[in-house]
Amino acid sequence: xxxxxxxxxxxxxxxxxxxxxxxxxxxxxxxxxxxxxxxxxxxxxxxxxxxxxxxxxxxxxxxxxxxxxxxxxxxxxxxxxxxxxxxxxxxxxxxxxxxxxxxxxxxxxxxxxxxxxxxxxxxxxxxxxxxxxxxxxxxxxxxxxxxxxxxxxxxxxxxxxxxxxxxxx
Amino acid sequence: xxxxxxxxxxxxxxxxxxxxxxxxxxxxxxxxxxxxxxxxxxxxxxxxxxxxxxxxxxxxxxxxxxxxxxxxxxxxxxxxxxxxxxxxxxxxxxxxxxxxxxxxxxxxxxxxxxxxxxxxxxxxxxxxxxxxxxxxxxxxxxxxxxxxxxxxxxxxxxxxxxxxxxxxx
DNA sequence: AGCAAATTGTTGCGCCGCACAATATATAGG
DNA sequence: CCTATATATTGTGCGGCGCAACAATTTGCT
Numbered sequence: 445x446x447x448x449x450x451x452x453x454x455x456x457x458x459x460x461x462x463x464x465x466x467x468x469x470x471x472x473x474x475x476x477x478x479x480x481x482x483x484x485x486x487x488x489x490x491x492x493x494x495x496x497x498x499x500x501x502x503x504x505x506x507x508x509x510x511x512x513x514x515x516x517x518x519x520x521x522x523x524x525x526x527x528x529x530x531x532x533x534x535x536x537x538x539x540x541x542x543x544x545x546x547x548x549x550x551x552x553x554x555x556x557x558x559x560x561x562x563x564x565x566x567x568x569x570x571x572x573x574x575x576x577x578x579x580x581x582x583x584x585x586x587x588x589x590x591x592x593x594x595x596x597x598x599x600x601x602x603x604x605x606x607x608x609x610x611x612x613x
Numbered sequence: 614x615x616x617x618x619x620x621x622x623x624x625x626x627x628x629x630x631x632x633x634x635x636x637x638x639x640x641x642x643x644x645x646x647x648x649x650x651x652x653x654x655x656x657x658x659x660x661x662x663x664x665x666x667x668x669x670x671x672x673x674x675x676x677x678x679x680x681x682x683x684x685x686x687x688x689x690x691x692x693x694x695x696x697x698x699x700x701x702x703x704x705x706x707x708x709x710x711x712x713x714x715x716x717x718x719x720x721x722x723x724x725x726x727x728x729x730x731x732x733x734x735x736x737x738x739x740x741x742x743x744x745x746x747x748x749x750x751x752x753x754x755x756x757x758x759x760x761x762x763x764x765x766x767x768x769x770x771x772x773x774x775x776x777x778x779x780x781x782x
Numbered sequence: 783a784g785c786a787a788a789t790t791g792t793t794g795c796g797c798c799g800c801a802c803a804a805t806a807t808a809t810a811g812g
Numbered sequence: 813c814c815t816a817t818a819t820a821t822t823g824t825g826c827g828g829c830g831c832a833a834c835a836a837t838t839t840g841c842t
Contacts, residue, residue, distance in 0.1 A: 451753075451754045451755075452754065452755075452756075480788085480789085480839085482789070482790090484789085484790075485789095500829080501829075501830075502828080502829065502830095515790085515791090516790085516791060516792075517829080517830080517831090518790085518791075518792080518793095518830090518831075518832095519789090519790055519791070521830070521831065522789080522790075522831095523790095526789095537706040537707045537762065537764070538706045538762045540829080540830085556747075556750055558750075558751065558754055558756045558758070560756075561759070567754050567756065569750060569753075569754060571746060571749075571750045573746040573749065573750075574743070574746045574747070574750065577740060577742040577743045577746055578725075578743065578765065580740075580742065581725055581727075581738060581740045581742075581743065582727065582765065582767070584620075584738075585620045585621065585727055585736050585738060585769075585770070586620070586621075586769070586770030586773075587621075587727045587729075587736065587765075587767055587768070587769055587770065588767045588768045588769075588770075588773055589727070589765045589766075589767040590730070590765070590766050590767040590768075591765070591766050591767075592764075592765045593706070593707045593762065593763070593764040593765065593766075594762070594763055595706070595761075595762040596747065596751065596756075596758045596759070596760070596761045596762065597758075597759050597760050597762075598751070598756055598757045598758040598759040598760075599756070599757045599759070600754075600755070600756055600757075601754070601755030601756065601757075604755075604757055649807090649820085649821085651821070651822090653821085653822075654821095669797080670797075670798075671796080671797065671798090684822085684823090685822085685823060685824075686797080686798080686799090687798090687799070687800090687822085687823075687824080688821090688822055688823070690798070690799065691799095691821080691822075692822095695821095709797085709798085
């Protein structure tokens with residue numbers, strides 16, 4: 445059982461696979477829980493899944509505006525709320541942006557986001573050690589933790605080697 | 614050497630001490646670094662130090678508006694930027710709010726914020742274990758970390774015992 | 783069809799911060 | 813010491829983002 449469950453995606457990989465897999469898992473999860481993945485929510489999740497860099501709400505509004513069925517900002521926000529609540533997407537607090545959850549972890553997992561300042565890509569990793577220390581720190585402070593926000597900005601390996609500035613779709 | 618360097622402040626302690634000590638350290642730090650702690654910046658820091666709950670920018674604007682020398686929102690934002698840059702205050706990303714740094718840690722320390730959802734108080738703790746695991750996780754992902762954001766919301770011990778909802782000044 | 787609940791659309795307001803202008807402060811030369 | 817120039821700080825106007833409140837619509841169920 446590896447400590448890390450994921451790393452940075454390669455910039456040239458096939459997004460179609462991520463998108464279809466993410467949507468498939470979302471459909472299934474919603475079905476099980478008896479909540480509805482409406483067309484709008486599906487389209488928002490689709491937009492998120494097509495990017496491994498976090499998208500701002502208005503980035504999505506813009507994407508939808510260019511498509512056949514635009515949606516007002518408020519509706520996009522609500523769809524994002526839904527997706528985050530259902531664990532299908534994450535909110536990146538330090539960027540006020542959102543990210544599709546690409547590898548469905550169980551709720552309760554401790555997730556750490558590494559944000560590359562240059563290419564914008566995000567690695568979503570789970571660390572058991574981090575979770576243990578977090579619990580330990582909370583215990584020492586008599587604190588009962590609920591929603592951990594663990595985000596680190598920096599440079600991904602690829603951007604450190606090459607000086608290239610290539611944004612991921 | 615304790616693992617944790619600080620916990621939640623008692624709601625009934627003397628804020629005057631926090632404020633004066635924080636300002637004193639700020640004066641000194643600015644003097645050493647050759648940057649200026651202008652009256653406005655000082656007043657903003659003072660407002661932050663008087664509260665152990667994070668303050669939004671407009672909370673501070675409001676405080677200043679009630680005082681003798683109001684300041685426009687933009688100026689407050691700039692003062693906050695300055696304070697954060699100089700390590701005299703922290704930005705709480707998950708709340709879009711700011712907090713005076715009350716116990717000057719060296720730059721480079723890994724800091725974890727525990728935010729009480731009920732009373733709003735924040736505990737600012739440093740964990741060496743957390744820092745080690747964070748570095749380990751980064752290494753595994755070939756990631757070069759820069760600015761860690763570690764925030765956990767939940768309930769502080771005091772709020773868990775009593776059901777009282779008493780906001781800290 | 784008819785009703786309750788959920789979802790989406792519309793309006794509006796407050797927060798956030800950029801870009802430019804005005805002012806205050808530091809530095810150099812006479 | 814005084815002024816001129818560069819630098820740093822603060823003020824103002826404005827546009828974009830985030831979201832609350834209410835209205836309109838759709839969906840699920842009987």
